[in-house]
């Protein structure tokens with residue numbers, strides 16, 4: 001069983017498992033689609049469900065089939081405990097001020113190659129202040145502005161909603177990426193077990209965090 005090292009496998013209340021392959025920018029090519037269809041047919045599964053994180057979840061998987069399905073899905077992409085959602089952004093939406101699709105790829109590089117944080121994180125990218133990427137209620141948010149990006153940390157939805165704090169406003173892309181990387185490194189090294197970004201900021205205070213990051 002690969003459950004512990006495989007961020008996209010979850011046990012369901014009915015004892016079955018679900019698997020959520022990583023889908024950068026919510027996209028899946030023909031090979032990826034065919035792989036998922038082959039899994040569903042071979043194991044006679046009910047189908048897929050769309051997630052709020054722009055991915056699909058394969059549900060109803062018996063425990064003794066998880067390892068084999070994980071092997072089959074390797075062609076779909078690696079799995080991470082982070083999810084990045086991005087609105088259509090500049091070039092695909094008439095309101096878009098910044099390119100969310102390109103930015104999402106760069107954010108993913110920071111997460112996967114630089115910080116490698118083994119924590120569940122939701123990241124929301126919006127190409128303008130209309131915020132279709134829910135940037136102010138995600139652990140990390142990015143909002144396109146006329147001259148750059150606003151970097152938001154510590155938002156959350158759910159039973160107690162928290163609006164994220166602006167860490168940078170109207171800043172150039174490179175500064176936003178390096179600041180996000182520095183914040184995530186600080187968070188990774190100082191957070192308590194299972195402490196999400198919103199609780200981390202409430203515990204330390206946004207001014208203290210800005211001071212640590214010299215912002």
Ligand code: SF4
Pocket residue numbers: 087088089090093094095096097126127128129130131132133
């Ligand atoms: S946030 Fe702005 S750019 Fe993104 S989809 Fe919504 S309106 Fe378009």
